[in-house]
Amino acid sequence: MATTRDRILNAFEALLVGQGSRSATLDAVAEEAGVSKGGLLYHFPSRDDLVVGMLDRLRDMGAKDAEKMRSAPQGAVAYYLETSKHTGSAFDRAMIAAARISQESDARASSALDDLREAWFEVLDEQLDDDELARTVQLLCDALYFNETMGLAEEASMPAVRAILARLGALDVQP
Amino acid sequence: MATTRDRILNAFEALLVGQGSRSATLDAVAEEAGVSKGGLLYHFPSRDDLVVGMLDRLRDMGAKDAEKMRSAPQGAVAYYLETSKHTGSAFDRAMIAAARISQESDARASSALDDLREAWFEVLDEQLDDDELARTVQLLCDALYFNETMGLAEEASMPAVRAILARLGALDVQP
DNA sequence: GTCTATAGATGGATAGAC
DNA sequence: GTCTATCCATCTATAGAC
Numbered sequence: 001m002a003t004t005r006d007r008i009l010n011a012f013e014a015l016l017v018g019q020g021s022r023s024a025t026l027d028a029v030a031e032e033a034g035v036s037k038g039g040l041l042y043h044f045p046s047r048d049d050l051v052v053g054m055l056d057r058l059r060d061m062g063a064k065d066a067e068k069m070r071s072a073p074q075g076a077v078a079y080y081l082e083t084s085k086h087t088g089s090a091f092d093r094a095m096i097a098a099a100r101i102s103q104e105s106d107a108r109a110s111s112a113l114d115d116l117r118e119a120w121f122e123v124l125d126e127q128l129d130d131d132e133l134a135r136t137v138q139l140l141c142d143a144l145y146f147n148e149t150m151g152l153a154e155e156a157s158m159p160a161v162r163a164i165l166a167r168l169g170a171l172d173v174q175p
Numbered sequence: 176m177a178t179t180r181d182r183i184l185n186a187f188e189a190l191l192v193g194q195g196s197r198s199a200t201l202d203a204v205a206e207e208a209g210v211s212k213g214g215l216l217y218h219f220p221s222r223d224d225l226v227v228g229m230l231d232r233l234r235d236m237g238a239k240d241a242e243k244m245r246s247a248p249q250g251a252v253a254y255y256l257e258t259s260k261h262t263g264s265a266f267d268r269a270m271i272a273a274a275r276i277s278q279e280s281d282a283r284a285s286s287a288l289d290d291l292r293e294a295w296f297e298v299l300d301e302q303l304d305d306d307e308l309a310r311t312v313q314l315l316c317d318a319l320y321f322n323e324t325m326g327l328a329e330e331a332s333m334p335a336v337r338a339i340l341a342r343l344g345a346l347d348v349q350p
Numbered sequence: 351g352t353c354t355a356t357a358g359a360t361g362g363a364t365a366g367a368c
Numbered sequence: 369g370t371c372t373a374t375c376c377a378t379c380t381a382t383a384g385a386c
Binding site: 004035036037038039040042043 | 369370371372373
């Protein structure tokens with residue numbers, strides 16, 4: 001069983017992702033986490049502390065993911081493409097939650113996401129050794145990711161992207 | 176001078192884009208529009224009516240934009256790529272504002288954005304006559320657009336996308 | 351059409367019991 | 369560490385004057 005602290009952050013993220021920041025109130029988070037508002041505020045003295053706690057966890061997960069991508073047997077491009085599919089993993093949820101917060105002009109959230117993208121780009125560029133192509137792969141995966149995040153209907157996109165990346169030879173790389 | 180109604184919607188959109196839905200309160204919208212809260216509520220009896228009014232205006236602008244794209248002298252792909260740059264136009268603002276609302280599980284906003292994308296895709300597919308390529312162009316432009324929307328630092332992306340689209344021959348099309 | 355005043359509900363946060 | 373009770377600010381919405 002996760003710690004209360006983690007269950008609270010999970011609840012905060014889930015509400016941010018599912019309903020947006022407006023609905024992620026202390027009351028709602030407490031209820032989702034199965035704790036009282038007082039209990040929540042013991043762990044996170046203010047709503048802003050929830051944001052900080054969430055971004056800290058995201059940075060941890062991000063560092064681990066970049067390492068996993070670097071040594072993925074199928075190559076970084078294929079790994080990145082696969083993990084652009086929205087799996088509902090804890091990491092996914094934390095990224096989207098951070099995106100929600102960053103849209104409220106929160107510099108800490110924007111910078112956490114920027115650093116994540118930078119780390120991924122470095123791995124792509126290492127393996128592709130083609131700056132333009134690395135950026136394009138990242139953009140395509142961003143788009144797949146964000147479209148899904150926004151609930152847009154784009155089932156045909158993934159096969160199209162795979163086909164185009166094959167035309168460009170981007171799927172041939174090895175770690 | 177714009178009508179009061181339009182100034183109110185402009186203010187609502189500006190707050191959604193700049194600060195997020197949480198900050199787009201009736202008080203804040205009224206102040207930004209230079210009208211009292213009572214005055215605002217005369218035109219839009221509830222906050223939800225602001226959303227509906229905003230989406231109506233977006234649909235109008237969207238229909239006009241798809242037509243402009245279809246007959247653009249530089250071709251639909253180049254037009255679409257150029258207008259993916261965030262210009263701060265009224266249309267831009269309305270799209271991003273709708274994206275903010277759609278993230279709160281608002282089916283009306285999601286559907287308005289979906290319809291817009293569908294209309295653009297049709298034009299791209301007409302001119303490219305390559306389904307995969309049309310989807311890819313759209314995804315790349317989405318990514319450029321959304322990255323900018325989210326305040327991510329990606330100045331190098333546009334030239335990279337242009338270069339890759341040139342490799343694919345996607346920039347050669349004519350209306 | 352626009353304003354002020356105010357009601358009623360909800361949000362963030364504190365105090366203190368257990 | 370977790371809970372209940374409560375305070376105060378803010379938010380949506382209404383009423384009614386001009």
